[in-house]
Amino acid sequence: MAPPAGHIRPGRYLAFFVLIVVVLYALVFFTGGGKPTPKLGIDLQGGTRVTLTARTADGAEPSRESLNQARQIIETRVNGIGVAGTETVLDGNNIVITVPGEEGDQAKNLGRTAKLAFRKVAIAQPAGPAGGAPGQVPGQVPGQVPGQIPGQVPGQQPGADPGGAPAEQPPAEQPPAQGGGGAPGGLPQQEQPPAPEQDGSVDEQTAQQIQAAKEQRQNPAIVAANPQDPAQMAAAQQAQQLALAQLTCGGEDPLRGNDDPKLPLATCSEDGTEKFVLEPMFLPGEEIATASASPPQQGAGWSVNLEFKSEGTRLWGEFTSQNVQERAAFVLDSEVVSAPTINTAILDGRTQITGNFGQTESQSLADILKYGSLPLSFTSSDATTVSATLGLASLEAGLIAGGIGLLVVFVYCLFYYRLLGVLTILSLALSGAIVYAVLVLLGRWIGFTLDLAGVAGFIIAIGITADSFVIFFERLKDEIREGRSFRSAVPRGWIRARRTILASDAISFLAAAVLYTLAVGEVQGFAFTLGMSTVLDLIVVILVTHPLVSMVSKSKTLSNPKLTGLGSAQRAGSQRKAVGRKTGRAAVKEA
16 A cells, blocks of 8 residues: 655665665776776866867858768867877867877877878979078078988988878879968968958958968969970969969968869978978878878988878879979978978879877877868967866865865754754765766766866755755744644655655756856856756655655654754644634633
């Protein structure tokens, strides 16, 4: 037979709660390596967080599909670093990369668009007002050893091409390409793009800069339509020389990752020491099958070894066969990484990119090329490195703040509710136990990381949980003041308090859900922990606090008013009963 409304079998509720705790901690200790620690954010354990902001060539809003595709590629790059606990999330039009620990420096370069392309060099000349670096032989590539073939690694056998990049094969009658003025370092000073309208639109300004750079550095009109026509050739050469004269190397490139591969390109080398006019792309970077970093050999620096897919092998073989003693430029995000001279045909689909690479740069470039280019270009709007020491100090500060909050709640409950206050402390401790287990499991299952904002959410949740206990206890006092005993007041008080507790927690959870939906970044962590704590608060109040109070009310010893702190309420109830009896007797006499 079911118990009357409000009456429960406390043992069953407590047994069910114990079962939940056992299952949670069994999952904690016997799954996922058995390490019972939650996953911490970089503000607690130290690490690197990089925020990448997407931009498009026309300044339009990037599509959700392209953002998701970019996030997946960047996530693959991040995982390639080999550091456990990395995270890549989409935050509006931003992609946030989080790498815990002290090995996150490579994450700052993972947002490179990595649009690698092979282009034939039409014109190359040293950068600088004097036509090159001091002591440089005219026509010699900066940093080249005298007598060495441009782009060849010292000691390398002729025919072993040190670099390459895939592209689309242009028609055979495609004339040499020339580019307009401009430069990765910025637009020509005499032709700066007009300032955007006074509407604060950063996207419009970016679009204007990209469009101006394209017009100046990728103008197809300067390509000679007929190489056999001396007048057209002279005009094309004049336009090419003008483009190179206007080109300024160094600084931020507005065209970075947004050049049109079907048009010629005027650009600089990555180190800013050489200027180029390049023909349209003949081999796309998507034809790269794999890439790996190669350590220094015979005094040369680090390099990146490439191996093409079948179609890339064919295109690269055809190009190298038809352009012996010509230079091929490896263009990465609109800049020339390497421009070696082709000594002989390369038919095996393998080549090498050389440059001023250290170990970190070559490994990062190899990983980026191996995992593919991004559908959007990105700028690094924020890069934060948090030391492990600072993270530990922040964690200690958060724990101290939480401890102080708990201590204040404990003192208040013991002073005001006495034995019921002890039940409050026990309930909070059990609530903390299941919260901790859930944190560990969520870190394993969905990658949830606990940061300082999340710690703040838990501290606020302490007050919400304690508030549920206060509602229940105050409702008990109201029932006792009406003249009921402690034992009979518990079921009636619980029925009335339950409605208030459910309404209060529902409002808190709804507020947390709305905040989580609308907010971004760390604020979402705060909202998530607040909402999770609210749900767990209901579990503890229903399965622990109510059953414990019910058990106390059935014990003659524990229900003593001096222990429960309900003495004043019981005296008020006795006086109410006495007044009621007197009023009843007076009414009988008058009748």
